Amino acid sequence: MEKIINIGGMTCAACSKAVERTVKKLDGVIRAEVNFPMERLFVEFDPAKVRISMIKEAIKKAGYIPIEEKDTTLDKNKERKQKEEKRMLTNLIVSAIFTIPLLIIAMGHMFGMPLPEIIDHSKNPINFAIAQLVLVIPSLIAGRKFYIVGFKTMIKGSPNMDSLIAIGTSAAVIYGLFALYQISIGNHMYSKELYFESASTIITLILLGKYLEVRTKGKTSEAIRKLMELSPKKAWIIQNDCEIEIEIDEVEVGDIVLVRPGEKIPVDGVVVEGNTSVDESMLTGESIPVEKKIGDKVIGASINKNGMIKIRAGKVGKDTVLSQIIELVESAQSSKAPIARLADVISGYFIPVVIIIAVISGVLWLLSGKDIIFSLTIFISVLVIACPCALGLATPTAIMVGSGKGAEHGVLIKSGEALEKTHKVDTVVFDKTGTITEGKPKVTDMFSNEIDENELLMYAASCEKASEHPLGEAIVMEAARRGITLGTVNNFTAIPGLGIEAKVNEKDVLIGNKKLMTDKGVDISLYQTKLNEYSKQGKTPIIIAIDGKAEGIIAVADVVKINSKRTIKTLHKMGIKVVMLTGDNKNTAEAIAQQIDIDKVFAEVLPHEKSSYIKELQREGRTVAMVGDGINDAPALAMADVGIAIGSGTDVAVESADIVLMKNDIIDVITAITLSKATIKNIKQNLFWAFAYNTAGIPIAAGILTLFGGPKLNPMIAAAAMSFSSVSVLLNALRLKGFKPYI
Numbered sequence: 168m169e170k171i172i173n174i175g176g177m178t179c180a181a182c183s184k185a186v187e188r189t190v191k192k193l194d195g196v197i198r199a200e201v202n203f204p205m206e207r208l209f210v211e212f213d214p215a216k217v218r219i220s221m222i223k224e225a226i227k228k229a230g231y232i233p234i235e236e237k238d239t240t241l242d243k244n245k246e247r248k249q250k251e252e253k254r255m256l257t258n259l260i261v262s263a264i265f266t267i268p269l270l271i272i273a274m275g276h277m278f279g280m281p282l283p284e285i286i287d288h289s290k291n292p293i294n295f296a297i298a299q300l301v302l303v304i305p306s307l308i309a310g311r312k313f314y315i316v317g318f319k320t321m322i323k324g325s326p327n328m329d330s331l332i333a334i335g336t337s338a339a340v341i342y343g344l345f346a347l348y349q350i351s352i353g354n355h356m357y358s359k360e361l362y363f364e365s366a367s368t369i370i371t372l373i374l375l376g377k378y379l380e381v382r383t384k385g386k387t388s389e390a391i392r393k394l395m396e397l398s399p400k401k402a403w404i405i406q407n408d409c410e411i412e413i414e415i416d417e418v419e420v421g422d423i424v425l426v427r428p429g430e431k432i433p434v435d436g437v438v439v440e441g442n443t444s445v446d447e448s449m450l451t452g453e454s455i456p457v458e459k460k461i462g463d464k465v466i467g468a469s470i471n472k473n474g475m476i477k478i479r480a481g482k483v484g485k486d487t488v489l490s491q492i493i494e495l496v497e498s499a500q501s502s503k504a505p506i507a508r509l510a511d512v513i514s515g516y517f518i519p520v521v522i523i524i525a526v527i528s529g530v531l532w533l534l535s536g537k538d539i540i541f542s543l544t545i546f547i548s549v550l551v552i553a554c555p556c557a558l559g560l561a562t563p564t565a566i567m568v569g570s571g572k573g574a575e576h577g578v579l580i581k582s583g584e585a586l587e588k589t590h591k592v593d594t595v596v597f598d599k600t601g602t603i604t605e606g607k608p609k610v611t612d613m614f615s616n617e618i619d620e621n622e623l624l625m626y627a628a629s630c631e632k633a634s635e636h637p638l639g640e641a642i643v644m645e646a647a648r649r650g651i652t653l654g655t656v657n658n659f660t661a662i663p664g665l666g667i668e669a670k671v672n673e674k675d676v677l678i679g680n681k682k683l684m685t686d687k688g689v690d691i692s693l694y695q696t697k698l699n700e701y702s703k704q705g706k707t708p709i710i711i712a713i714d715g716k717a718e719g720i721i722a723v724a725d726v727v728k729i730n731s732k733r734t735i736k737t738l739h740k741m742g743i744k745v746v747m748l749t750g751d752n753k754n755t756a757e758a759i760a761q762q763i764d765i766d767k768v769f770a771e772v773l774p775h776e777k778s779s780y781i782k783e784l785q786r787e788g789r790t791v792a793m794v795g796d797g798i799n800d801a802p803a804l805a806m807a808d809v810g811i812a813i814g815s816g817t818d819v820a821v822e823s824a825d826i827v828l829m830k831n832d833i834i835d836v837i838t839a840i841t842l843s844k845a846t847i848k849n850i851k852q853n854l855f856w857a858f859a860y861n862t863a864g865i866p867i868a869a870g871i872l873t874l875f876g877g878p879k880l881n882p883m884i885a886a887a888a889m890s891f892s893s894v895s896v897l898l899n900a901l902r903l904k905g906f907k908p909y910i
Contacts (some may be wrong), residue, residue: 168211168213168214169209169210169211170209170210170212170219170222171207171208171209171210172207172208172210172219172222172226172234173206173207173233173234174186174201174206174207174208174226174231174232174233174234175205175206175231175232175233175234176230176231176232176316177201177231181315182231182320183201184201184325185229185230185231185320185323185325185383186199186201186208186226186229186231187199187200187201187208187560188325189225189226189228189229190208190210190222190225190226192225193212193217193222193225194215194216194217195212195213195215195216195217196210196211196212196213196217196222197211197213198210198211199210199211208226209301209870212618212741228583229323229325230316230319230320230323230885231235237670241727243684252378253372255377258309258310258898259309259371259374259375259378261305261306261308261309262305262306262309262310262367262370262371262374263371264305265302265303265305265306265367266302266364266367266368266370266371267304268301268302268552269299269302269306269363269364269367270364270367270368272286272295272298272299272302272364273299273361273363273364273749274364276288280717282295286298288358288359289358289780290669290811292350292355292358293347293350293351295358296343296346296347296350296358296361296866297347299343299361299363299364300343300347300363301343301365302367303340303343303364303366303367306367306370306371307336307340307366307367307370309370309374310332310370310373310374311337311795312329313329313332313333313336313370314333314337316329316333316670317329317330317333317334317596318330318333318334318547321333321334324460325517326519326522332369332370332373333858334522334550335369336365336366336369336370336548337366338365338546338547338550339362339363339365339366339369339547340362340366341547342362342543342544342547343361343366344356344361345543346360346361346362347361354554355897365771367713373381384416389902393472397431397435397468397489398415398431398467398468398489399415399430399431399433399468400414400415401413401414401415401433401505402414402415402418402424402434403424403425403426403427404418404423404425405420405423405424405425405477406451410425415433415434416484418480418483419480419483420480420481420482420483420732421479421480422477422479422480423439423477423478423479423480424436424473424477424479424480425475425476425477426471426476426477426478427471427475428443428471428472428473428474428475429471429472430471431467431468431469431470431471432445432465432466432467432468432469432470432471432478433467434467434478434480434481434482434483434487435464435465435466435467435480435481435486435488436464436465436467436478436479436482436489437462437463437464437465437478437479437480437481438459438460438464438465438476438478439461439477439478439479440461440476440477441461441462441474441475441476441477442458442459442461442474442476442664443458443459443471443472443473443474443475443476443661443663444456444457444458444472444473444628444663445457445459445465445466445469445470445471445472445637446461446470446472447466456472456636456637458663458664459476459619459663460663460664463477464481465478466487466488466489466652467482467487467488467489468487470491474663488775517858517862521549521550521865521886522550524549524865524869525549525550525869526544526546528545528546528549528868528869528870529542529543529545529546531541532545532870545868545869545870548721548868548869549865549868549869552774552794552864552867552868565846565849565853565899565900565903566586566846566850566852567900568846568848568849568900568903568904569586569842569843569845569849569903569906570586571904572903572904572906573838573839573842574840576835576842576908577828577829577830577832577838577840577843578826578827578828578829578835578838579826579827579828579829580825580826580839580842581824581825581826581827582825583826585809585826585843586842586843586846586847587843587847587850588790588808588809588825588828588843589792589809589825589839589840589842589843590792590840590843590844590846590847591790591808592743592790592792592808592809592840593742593743593744593789593790593792594743594744594745594746594784594789594790594791594792595738595743595744595745595746595791595792595836596746596748596780596781596784596791596792596793596794596803597745597746597747597748597795597833598747598748598749598793598794598795598796598800598803598805598832599725599747599748599749599751599753599756599759599764600749601796601813602794602795602796602813602833603727603728603731603747603759603763603833604725604726604727604728604731604759604902605606605725605726605727606725607637607641607725608637608638608640608641608644608707608723608724608725609641609648609723609724609725609726610624610641610642610644610721610722610723611646611706611722611723611724611726612647612701612706612720612721612722613719613720613721613722614694614697614719614720615718615719615720616718616719617718617849618692618713618718618719620719621649621651623711623718623719623721624642624645624646624649624651624721625646625651625652625653625654625671626654626671626674626676626678626711626713626718627642627646627678627709627711627721628642628643628645628646628647628651628653629653629654629655629656629671629672629676630656630659630667630669630671630676630678631643631667631678632653632656633656633659633668633669634661637710637865638707638723639667641723642709642721642723652751654672655671655672655673656669656670656671657669657670657673659791660671662679665679665682665683665686666678666679666680666683666709667679668687674713674714675713675714675715676712676713677689677710677711677712678709678710678711678712679709679710680708680709680710681698681710683710684710684712684717687712687715688715689710689712689715689716690717691717692715693717694710694717694719694720697720698710698720701720701722702754703754703758704722704724704750704758705724705752705754705755705756705757705758705759706722706723706724706755707722707723708720708721709721709722709723709724709726718879724755727759727762727763728832728833730832730834731763731831731833731887732762732763732764733834734833734834734836734837735763735764735765735835736764738835738836738837739764741837742839743840744766744767744789745764745765745766745767746765746766746767746768746784747759747760747765747767747768747769747770748768748769748772748777748780748781748793749768749769749770749771749772750771750772750773750774750799751770751771752770752771753768753770753771755770756768756770756771757770762779774799774802775802777799777800777802777803778802778803778805780803781793781806781807782806785808790808790809791807791809792807792808792809792810792811792813792836792840793806793807793810793811793837794811794813794828794833795810795811795812795813796813798813800823801823801824802814802821804824805823809825809826810823810824810825810826811824811825811826811827811828811836811839812824812826812827813827813828813831813833826839837908838908841908842906842908845903845906846903849899849900849902849903852899853896853899853900855897856896856899857896885892
């Protein structure tokens with residue numbers, strides 16, 4: 168049996184490993200995998216040996232919270248995350264408000280800042296110390312979760328980042344209390360050894376990092392919510408010759424559903440009465456409405472444009488195309504492996520090692536004959552110098568600066584995870600319509616034998632002016648661009664799926680495809696070569712006949728965006744393979760691919776099949792970025808290692824993606840990749856400096872110099888080293904402000 172359990176209270180990758188380890192110990196559990204970003208446990212188990220209640224109890228014992236199913240709905244998840252974000256922000260503000268005056272009191276005198284006499288360190292050292300103690304307490308309360316989780320996980324034998332934060336700041340506070348005691352008995356020299364501000368500053372900075380992490384977690388539920396909103400809530404069905412409005416959930420297979428012009432089609436089915444054109448762009452990504460007649464299939468959530476139709480419901484509920492897309496998005500997002508944050512990996516080894524060194528150092532000095540104060544100083548010095556203040560800054564500061572630079576260049580990066588993954592991309596998959604191409608048809612070519620091009624366009628545009636077809640709109644726009652005056656139109660008739668018949672300036676005009684001309688007995692043999700040529704180029708040829716004679720062709724196509732060729736050329740220079748994935752016909756797709764030098768084409772791909780093509784590339788060992796703008800791209804965007812949405816695309820595509828190109832320009836794919844490479848390089852440098860000072864200082868803090876007659880490391884120096892590592896990390900992160908795209 169398989170089950171997904173939502174889990175609360177996890178703060179890092181070490182937490183997810185602790186849950187996995189605990190659940191796997193249960194007899195009967197076959198497999199346990201935690202998706203940390205999604206906060207979900209996938210568990211496969213034998214129900215004869217272990218129950219869900221036992222698994223949930225094991226999760227609780229590990230220190231985490233299994234969330235009940237009634238609380239995992241989209242609304243409940245959103246509400247819970249909003250509460251968590253609000254709580255984080257409140258704690259951050261509280262901690263920061265009290266940390267600033269604490270820093271001024273503790274360190275202001277070092278920079279010549281005067282303090283009131285009542286709390287002056289030289290005149291009233293006890294008041295000086297008590298003021299700092301009072302100010303550190305709100306920060307400790309604001310960061311209470313670090314202590315609850317950190318100490319609990321340490322007791323369970325799975326220390327995480329919270330454990331080191333808890334131990335380090337506790338050590339600073341304990342040492343501060345020890346110094347306060349010394350001051351109270353007259354040892355005023357200890358007024359220089361109060362480390363309350365270290366604890367408060369660490370908590371504030373770590374809270375900042377945690378808040379940023381909560382803010383940038385993927386909004387997966389929003390993507391699914393947008394998909395669900397596409398489906399109409401009610402439908403009109405024909406029952407006993409009466410029209411009845413019912414809830415969408417009540418529609419059954421075989422029901423005859425009435426759909427009026429402008430309404431959304433409620434379910435998948437087959438047209439049984441009427442003709443119309445249907446806008447399927449929200450599902451297929453294609454901008455041109457599809458003509459529908461009796462016997463044609465229609466897709467739920469697509470829009471009926473201009474004719475009343477009746478359909479027989481074929482697929483309802485979870486079987487509809489839209490529901491399958493929703494399921495694919497959920498599945499793809501849930502299957503994303505948790506990001507391996509380098510800080511967590513290092514801290515997995517670093518945390519226990521530091522604790523062991525601190526304990527052993529203190530005990531050995533005690534056994535060697537040193538007093539308890541000396542040994543305690545050694546113990547605290549090791550923990551203070553190893554305290555992960557810079558580690559907490561290393562990733563979020565680089566991400567803040569990197570994300571800011573991205574926004575400057577029109578690239579919205581939605582999480583630190585997206586930044587990490589993007590630098591590894593070696594294959595970029597592009598959707599065609601609206602991504603590589605403009606998404607709107609335009610007149611590309613005109614061919615005529617005897618009449619002038621402008622005259623041909625006048626007849627065509629005059630007829631199409633009365634039509635709402637996108638191909639017709641392209642012809643009308645071209646006539647307007649050329650300043651052509653349109654003729655007088657009479658007897659206008661739209662022939663569904665074929666074209667238009669009308670009188671223009673008292674001449675009989677036919678506009679449409681080959682079938683229309685054949686049906687009306689118009690000879691098009693002179694134009695056959697051109698018709699084939701345009702079709703091979705991926706263009707739609709429209710034939711114009713006047714008074715029964717074919718006079719010319721107007722070719723309409725969705726044209727390639729200006730920067731598409733340049734983008735693909737640059738990707739090739741970077742050693743990245745380029746693939747096109749489209750629902751469009753093979754001829755059109757291959758013509759465009761050849762035009763802009765795309766490596767591989769997958770054409771005529773159905774919406775629910777797109778994610779399987781991404782999987783195929785991933786099975787080849789490739790790290791895949793998917794670039795798209797349609798709802799039909801949402802599962803592929805979610806399945807890809809990195810989903811990149813065009814900003815002008817649908818809300819669902821934007822929500823499903825990791826990165827959004829706000830300027831609607833695919834050249835920014837280059838910006839995203841190069842920015843990711845620069846940011847990850849910066850994060851690795853930050854992590855190095857975050858540990859370099861601390862780890863180099865640990866042997867000195869442990870008293871190695873004292874063995875050779877040197878001084879022991881004062882905790883203040885340890886704190887200074889810790890602070891210096893933080894400053895170096897911040898300065899290094901600020902270097903990203905000089906980032907320029909590689910274009």
